[in-house]
Amino acid sequence: MGDDSQQTDLFAAGALVRGQFTTSQFTAQEGNQGPYKLQGTNGELFVLIVSGSETVYVNGTAVKRGEDQDYIIDYNAGEIIFNSTFPITSEMRITVDYQFSDRNYSRFVAYGGGGTFQIEKLKIGVSVYSENDSKNQPLQQNLSEEQVQILADAGDDKSLMxxxxxxxxxxxxxxxxxxxxxxxxxxxxxxxxxxxxxxxxxxxxxxxxxxxxxxxxxxxxxxxxxxxxxxxxxxxxxxxxLIAPTKLQLAVVNGAYHPSEKTNINFELAGSKNDLNLFSKTDDKNNDGFAGKLNIEQQLIKTDSLWNLNALFDSDYISTNFRNIEGLYNPEFNRDWNLDLTNLNGIGGNLGNQLLVNSGFSLFHKDKGFLNYQFEHLNFSDALTEIAM
Structure with missing residues (x-):
């Protein structure tokens, strides 16, 4: 207050979640337009898809829903059928992001509890997200004392549940x-x-x-x-x-710093707490994860003839235990890097912490065109290093 160079915004929000986010990936069958069955995170064959929540990618490109478009979907049966105007071949890699109705427990979801702070050259934002099952309010299963004890002894191992x-x-x-x-x-x-x-x-x-x-x-x-x-x-x-109650909490701090007209710095830090079984304390050591992102853009040369030379540095770090709500990268990320054992976001794999670095230069002219050079480096702490140029 009293200082026009500073600004602080606070917010809070709440909502009832209708479903749980997940991703299905599969290779199409030659000439088979469908139906292709979608499953839940626990392998459930019969799931209700939240209407309008899906995004369907074919070879990394999003396709459209509709009788006169690329596909139709039966939300009640959890099945996708591709229209005859969109012929399916065995060379097609299909990725579907969607929410399915998950009513195993009463679930409380909250978002907010933070805000933004801004001064002349710096802007910082904070947000939190919490998704928590009520373990004492199961909806689709009546748990006996013996079954609760089974879940308590199982830890995060679904095969023991x-x-x-x-x-x-x-x-x-x-x-x-x-x-x-x-x-x-x-x-x-x-x-x-x-x-x-x-x-x-x-x-x-x-x-x-x-x-x-x-x-x-x-x-x-x-x-x-x-x-x-x-x-x-x-x-x-x-x-x-048996289905165990779960909890996912995220806290995110992001910001932008502009020390000069030629320099832009953006950053983001995130921490997650993911408990796959609220009945059990076993396997809780891997609940906490961390991720960070840093992006720097520097203008090196700007001439009166409209020639510009910019440098870019972008890095992502994701610890092996970090969890997020939706995917971080494009659906073809694994294929682009020839990864067979790692899922999107570095989540749930056994390859360790992930570091992705992208840097390069861009030379362009308003009327004569542009030239880009880009260097990419991907590293997993327990597995491999790959470089792309």
Whole structure:
């Protein structure tokens, strides 16, 4: 107040989130226009896509939705179909960014709590984001004390977040029920409709080929029937997948400094806290991550003949544990750098901390054209170094 060279803005905002952001990447099949199925972050095959939230890229280029455009999407089924006017080939790499309805827990989302401060040559902004599941308010699963303990012991390992699915139940003609038998020394479930047996209602989950002991035997109007086929000889198991409550918090400081007309400096610092299981303290050591960005533009030469020579330096640092809400780079980032094991943003991979440096010079004239030289350097602390020019 009282000083026109300084300005401070404060803000706060809140909203209810309708979905959770994720990305699907796959290679198209020759001549197959679809449907192509989208999945949830936990591999869910049946997800509800938030209407209008998707961005579809084909070979890095965004395509348009619509009957008279490139594709249509069934939000309820989570399926994408490409129109006949947009022929699909096996050379097409498809990336889809979207939000899917995730209602496993009541979720509280907040954004704000910061603002901007500006003086003549410096501007600094601060923002925070928090996305937090209420672990005591599950919506799509009723967790027993035993299941909560399973989650508490599992840490961040989703393969350990499973629980036995059998529930003892009396004979019911409208349900598929099983009895327990010993086969080759193993206690297994066998289909039964005998009221004299001790019967169980059992949920079978697909776990992958040769990872389960059961296989689909037959289907009827009520439900599927599964049978024991031997240890690790099937693709189903009598278990249910438990979903752990999560928390993601981000704090970001960004700024711009202009010491002179020829120099522009922009920077951004971000910290994240990502807890994949609020029931467990195990594996919490990797919850915190950090990222930073620095961009410098320097005008070296400016002549009366309208020739200009500028220098550019841009660097990104992303620690291996940093998490963000959406993607940082273009959909073809991995392919551009020939990376097979690293996902976008340096997130979730095992290649360590990421450093990307981009520098170069630009010589241009208002009427006669321009000439650019660019040098790029990509390094992972635990893996490789790549250079592009």
């Amino acid at each position: 499973v629980a036995p699915s059998e529930v003892q139940e009396a004979l019911n003609e409208n349900r598929i029920l099983y009895k327990k038998e010993l086969i080759d020394g193993a206690e297994v479930f066998v289909f039964s409709n005998n009221e004299d047996d001790e019967l169980y209602r059992v949920t079978f989950s697909r776990v992958g080929d040769n990872l389960g002991d059961y296989a689909l035997s037959s289907s009827n109007a009520i439900n599927n029937i599964y049978e024991y086929v031997g240890v690790l000889q099937g693709n189903y198991a009598p278990i249910i997948q």
